[in-house]
Amino acid sequence: MNPEIVFQTRGLTKVYDMGEVQVHALRGIDLELYAGELVVLLGASGSGKSTLVNILGGLDTATDGEVFYRGRELTRADDRELTEYRRHHVGFVFQFYNLIPSLTARENVAIVTEIARNPITPEEALELVGLGDRKDSFPAQLSGGQQQRVAIARAIAKQPSVLLCDEPTGALDSKTGVIVLEALERVNRELKTTTVIITHNAVQADMAERIIYLSDGLVTRIRRNAEKKAARDLSW
Amino acid sequence: MVNMMKALDRKMLRDLWGMRGQAVAIVFVILSGVATYVSMTSVMDALQRSLDMYYTDYRFADGFATVRRAPDQLIGRIREVPGVGLAETRVVSGVNLEVPGFDEPVSGSIVSIPEGRQPTLNRLFIREGRLVQLGREGEVVLNEPFAEAHDLHPGDRIVAILNGRYRDLRVVGVALSPEFIMQLEPGSVFPDPQRYGVMWMGRAALEAAYDMDGAFNDLVFTLAPGADEDDVIDRLDMLLRPYGGQGASGRSDQSSHFFITEEFRQLERTSSILPVIFLAVAAFLLNIVITRLISLQREQIAVLKAF
Numbered sequence: 085m086n087p088e089i090v091f092q093t094r095g096l097t098k099v100y101d102m103g104e105v106q107v108h109a110l111r112g113i114d115l116e117l118y119a120g121e122l123v124v125l126l127g128a129s130g131s132g133k134s135t136l137v138n139i140l141g142g143l144d145t146a147t148d149g150e151v152f153y154r155g156r157e158l159t160r161a162d163d164r165e166l167t168e169y170r171r172h173h174v175g176f177v178f179q180f181y182n183l184i185p186s187l188t189a190r191e192n193v194a195i196v197t198e199i200a201r202n203p204i205t206p207e208e209a210l211e212l213v214g215l216g217d218r219k220d221s222f223p224a225q226l227s228g229g230q231q232q233r234v235a236i237a238r239a240i241a242k243q244p245s246v247l248l249c250d251e252p253t254g255a256l257d258s259k260t261g262v263i264v265l266e267a268l269e270r271v272n273r274e275l276k277t278t279t280v281i282i283t284h285n286a287v288q289a290d291m292a293e294r295i296i297y298l299s300d301g302l303v304t305r306i307r308r309n310a311e312k313k314a315a316r317d318l319s320w
Numbered sequence: 321m322v323n324m325m326k327a328l329d330r331k332m333l334r335d336l337w338g339m340r341g342q343a344v345a346i347v348f349v350i351l352s353g354v355a356t357y358v359s360m361t362s363v364m365d366a367l368q369r370s371l372d373m374y375y376t377d378y379r380f381a382d383g384f385a386t387v388r389r390a391p392d393q394l395i396g397r398i399r400e401v402p403g404v405g406l407a408e409t410r411v412v413s414g415v416n417l418e419v420p421g422f423d424e425p426v427s428g429s430i431v432s433i434p435e436g437r438q439p440t441l442n443r444l445f446i447r448e449g450r451l452v453q454l455g456r457e458g459e460v461v462l463n464e465p466f467a468e469a470h471d472l473h474p475g476d477r478i479v480a481i482l483n484g485r486y487r488d489l490r491v492v493g494v495a496l497s498p499e500f501i502m503q504l505e506p507g508s509v510f511p512d513p514q515r516y517g518v519m520w521m522g523r524a525a526l527e528a529a530y531d532m533d534g535a536f537n538d539l540v541f542t543l544a545p546g547a548d549e550d551d552v553i554d555r556l557d558m559l560l561r562p563y564g565g566q567g568a569s570g571r572s573d574q575s576s577h578f579f580i581t582e583e584f585r586q587l588e589r590t591s592s593i594l595p596v597i598f599l600a601v602a603a604f605l606l607n608i609v610i611t612r613l614i615s616l617q618r619e620q621i622a623v624l625k626a627f
Contacts, residue, residue, distance in 0.1 A: 195328060
């Protein structure tokens with residue numbers, strides 16, 4: 085049985101108009117992402133990874149081409165529909181955690197669970213990322229890795245179908261990065277969340293089922309890992 | 321209940337606590353604006369009501385007229401003018417005064433009142449002493465601001481030059497009148513109670529001093545309910561013209577009332593401008609604080625939008 089297609093893009097193009105120059109961030113991307121898979125988007129800085137993920141997540145709109153989420157065309161959705169889509173289907177993890185400093189870990193997660201349709205509790209989400217004992221800590225009392233795990237808990241607490249992670253380990257050392265990747269791996273495994281991890285770190289590709297290589301706004305290669313490694317076995 | 325509070329509400333409360341100094345300052349400015357508005361409005365309201373009550377209780381006239389000399393019998397025809405309610409004739413004159421202990425020249429107005437009783441209109445509120453009595457010449461009642469300015473009390477004496485003759489006058493009372501709340505010398509802009517005073521004297525004595533026996537040179541009147549002031553003034557002017565009538569006027573042109581109305585208008589203006597200034601400052605401060613807050617929390621807002 086073919087796995088369900090979660091995302092499908094056709095000729096996806098994004099051009100940033102900077103006045104005198106036009107920056108072509110995406111130059112016609114065709115790809116498919118499947119339910120429950122863990123995909124790594126690999127590419128150098130400026131290759132279009134973040135632009136692609138932002139469009140998939142409904143944070144940005146395409147200049148041309150089509151994006152379908154479970155058969156629904158996102159490229160035709162208006163602002164309100166995109167907000168609705170993000171709220172109920174997408175979880176984001178960013179490089180710089182972006183936690184709210186005046187709220188505890190639990191409250192940072194609760195911000196999402198309070199508006200989600202079918203959330204797990206903030207406590208469960210924090211347990212899932214191994215922070216069950218730091219629920220009442222404020223971001224300033226947590227290490228970078230712990231803060232990123234709170235950000236992951238916040239992203240997965242609403243049980244999104246897709247988890248989009250933009251350089252989640254970019255600001256962390258290797259040891260802490262592995263802990264964060266383990267959390268993502270566990271979420272993918274236990275919640276069956278389609279997980280997209282953007283990285284320029286080729287080592288992290290080993291934990292993915294598929295690796296999509298981007299270069300200069302184009303998909304240059306898609307590779308399937310014959311055997312995927314556990315996150316804890318990675319090091320860089 | 322506390323646990324039921326939404327995370328965003330908690331964030332707001334904690335952020336607010338974090339900038340409590342600024343928040344309190346802004347709240348204080350807003351409260352000051354509102355308090356200024358409320359207090360000044362109620363002061364205005366109370367003052368206006370007091371004035372209205374004072375005018376009503378002491379029968380402040382609606383209109384005033386000055387003539388050179390008219391016979392007392394004319395009062396009958398004046399009262400018959402359609403629209404005239406109550407009318408009372410008086411003898412009023414400018415007077416030069418000598419006040420003991422004050423070397424500068426003092427001028428004043430001397431207004432007749434019936435001996436032994438209150439006038440029908442522009443009644444006096446006796447603050448000290450009594451009204452002038454029948455058969456006693458040389459008694460005067462002083463307007464309070466003038467009496468206070470010179471520390472004059474019943475029993476004291478002042479000298480007045482009435483119709484060119486020195487007269488030794490005895491102060492028998494100190495009073496207030498709705499006609500002279502603001503005691504303004506004709507032609508002056510501000511009251512100067514040291515150099516200008518109003519006093520009341522018995523009608524007979526004043527008539528004798530100014531050769532006005534059986535005559536009057538001043539008229540005060542009220543309007544009958546529903547009367548048209550301009551119409552009444554026109555008719556009175558016609559009636560008084562042969563007697564040297566200098567034109568009747570309504571209350572709005574009476575100097576004390578005009579001055580007070582202007583003061584009230586200024587107070588009203590201040591009461592509407594001051595709160596606006598306070599609220600504008602509060603809006604300015606709020607704008608600065610919120611603009612700063614938004615720029616500081618732009619990333620947090622972006623993340624909230626992402627969810």
